[in-house]
Amino acid sequence: MIIDNIIEQSIQTITKQYLGTIIKVERPHDHIFYFKDHTSSVEVKVVSDEIIRIKMAPQDTFLEEFSYATQPFEFKEATIDFAETETHYKIATSLVVCLLEKTSFKISFEDRATNLLIMEDQSSMHWEENVDFGGYYVYCSKNMQEGESFFGLGDKAMDFNLRGKRVAQWNSDTYAFAKGRDPLYRTIPFYIGLHHGVAYGLFFDNTFKSYFDFGAENDRTVSFWADGGELQYYYIHGPHMMDVVKRYSYITGTHPMPPMWALGFHQCRWSYYPESKVKDLARTFREKQIPCDALYLDIDYMDGYRCFTWNKNYFPDPKRMISELKEDGFRTVVIIDPGIKVDKDYWVFQQGKKNHYFCRRSDDYFMEGPVWPGRCQFPDFTNPEVREWWGTLFKEYVEIGVAGVWNDMNEPAVFGTETFPSDVRHNFDGHRGSHRKAHNVYGMQMVRATYEGLKKLQKNKRPFTITRAGYSGMQRYASTWTGDNVATWEHLQLASIMQQRLSISGVSFSGSDIGGFSGEPDGELFTRWIQVGTFSPLMRVHSAGDTAEREPWSYGPYYEAICKKFIELRYKLLPYLYSAFWEHHKHGFPIIRPVVMHEQGNHSNTARQDEFTFGDKILICPVVQQGATSRMVYLPKGKWYNYWTHQVLDGGVEHHIEAPLDIMPIFVKAGSVIPEYPLMQYTGEFDLKQLKLNMYYIEGQANSFMYEDHGDTFAYEQSIYTEKRFYLEGTNKKLSIDQSSLGLYTPRYDTYDVKVYGLPFAPKKVQADNQPEVEFNYDKKTKVLEFVVLKSFTKIEIS
Ligand code: MIG
DSSP states (O other), X not given: OHHXXXXXXXXXXXXXXXXXXXOEEEEEETTEEEEEOSSOEEEEEEOSSSEEEEEEETTSOOOOOOOSSOOOOOOOOOOOEEEEOSSEEEEEOSSEEEEEETTTOOEEEEETTTOOEEEEBSSOOEEEEXXXXXXXXXXXXXXXXXXXEEEEOSOOOSOSSOTTOEXXXXXXXXXXXXXXXXXXXXXXXXXXXXXXXXXEEEEEOOOSSEEEEESSSOTTEEEEEESSSOEEEEEEOOSSHHHHHHHHHHHHOOOOOOOGGGGSEEEOOTTOOSHHHHHHHHHHHHHTTOOOOEEEEOGGGSBTTBTTOOOTTTOSOHHHHHHHHHHTTOEEEEEEOSOEEOOTTOHHHHHHHHTTOBOBOTTSOBOEEEETTEEEEOBOTTSHHHHHHHHHTTHHHHHHTOOEEEEOSTTTOBTTTBSOOTTOEEOGGGTOEEHHHHHHHHHHHHHHHHHHHHHXXXXXBOOOEEESOEETTGGGTOEEEOOSOBSSHHHHHHHHHHHHHHHHTXXXXXXXXXXXXXXXXXXXXXXHHHHHHHTSSSEEEOOOTTSOOOOTXXXXXXXXXXXXXXXXXXXXXXXXXXXXXXXXXXXXXOSEEEHHHHOTTSGGGGGOOSOEEETTTEEEOOOOSTTOSEEEEEXXXXXXXXXXXXXXXXXXXXXXXXXXXXXXXXXXXXXXXXXXXXXXXSTTSSOOSEEEEEEEOOSEEEEEEEEEOOSSBSGGGGTOSEEEEEEEEEOSSOEEEEEEEESSOOOSOOEEEEEEEOOSSOOOOEEETTSSOOOEEEETXXXXXXXXXXXXXXXXXXX
């Protein structure tokens, strides 16, 4: 009997509990509703006409409102219609209807105009009590809709469409990760669903280890769950993928404008030392006339890997070295890891210890673990006071001219145990939590502290930071790279897919280690990777210490010439990229846009993952196969110019495109105006005398825009910038270009050097406003028209 009893008790499995029947409704504010069954409560908060947040409290008690992901955003005025039917409660904004079924507590969302069912619970939200840690495992499962595809989640080394996959979110140091390895370095629990040509987004703002299943368990179910925290998600309405991404940015923020130099070419390696080596590197770039803006110092620049110190044998006078590099147009970026060496004679350790800034275990021991410096303790970056202190540590770096900071190992990574044990305590901005709750935000809060510290120290100059780990919202503080990839062709394709994925997940400013971090690319793979890197918002070559050196000239003159051509192309396109960056910063448009984002109604595009656009005017299709000298390229509907030949092709179909090693397929949308810089060896090498505008004739109309500012301050926040709009209108006899501008910044140059491609007629006259007729050159063979015009023109007519 006794034994039976014991068994009975010990086999009492923890069972999932489901929301029951709704018995009560409260509406304390116009946009906030509470629905309750006998024990639980669900909050429905209308954020805007397009965004609705759902949150569940299993025992009716919500946690305090707090999120690292969200930026302060306003609850926009929305028109809310609330109604009760026999079976449902209905909360309708002007665009979305959120339905709660009374008996089952299932929640669904519909498009108000079309009644299309967008997303529906398969069962009501559920949970399981966590007896070890307290709180609950929380679950939500939805019906997979017919033909549904899934995109986003930021950091998955998988095919672009995530349908059929189950993935986890737990920031992990994954050296030489293979395709399919999961989880990786960053946690972005935001996905975009697409079915019936209509897109929506779901952002599961929960920092605990979380999971998504997009039909892996069975092809009827989409589910997501987490090991703790609240079941809290934002439903984000479409119908376009672009709307969803912009609205996600509205909640989580965008990248601030980077300093212009950060969009140039970056050369990195683990590690360049001593000083003579760094100087040789710099000299070689200039001798070979290969543009470059940034050189990196990896961990070996430090004294015994102690952060904020220098190995004086390698770098006897860092200030002198950095300023000499600067005179030659190079910025120096240095690495900083979170682990602080336990060393009583080391000032950073002393300060951290004295002020109780290091993380502790549940029983109050310090969290200690080995990383590069040996035994380390780790600042609790979730403590605002610690972040403040951390920011001040960069003072000397800023004084000696360090231009950017690279935060690595901030998953956080610990040798042997991978990361911190789960009992480590964190301040969590006063909301307290164990490492289970803080793990996924640790890296983001580290780079936040770095960014905010630099911003203060640099006065009004834009910081440049790059981080390996991150969580949703990380884009407000840093750029990122895809981590320790491998020098294989498969990884080249992954690099392209991952930057597309990051971009639509709110993290536009990203790139991969060009060439692959571990392993050895040959000249061909390296060159193809430089080509992809040319169109990565962050263009950085990087390699592990146990591989052969990898600079653009490492593979001999043949490959060097091609790499140089592409790095030069990057520099020519800088004003275009800078404009796309502004569009991201200001309006939340991703810089890189997968083809499906342009044509989501075409189901076959849900499987395309090679083609993408850079901004919205230039389409790239990387060559990701060894030995390939041509490839098939799909162009979205409309007309496209082959960038290299100016040949015009029809969109809506695939084309076979020649792509010998010195060519990567690049297309420009008809009607585009693409600004171009003259060739510089580094950004700001000289003042522009004139700006080139490449115009691509269109039969019909098209808009383009261009953004300019000082390039390195926050004056843009006070409207010190200029945004030019170009409107092209073409017929078979005439092309007109209207220009309008906005903002308070005046660039120094006076004229545009205009090139017009693809005119269907031989021009006889170029008229700009009321000025005397403009002199021009027209090459009948290439059909290229060229003329110079005042930058202040309002209308040009070519006939
Ligand atoms: O344990 O700093 O991903 O870019 O070169 C390896 C040395 C630490 C991992 C980073 C890599 C960097 C390397 N780091």
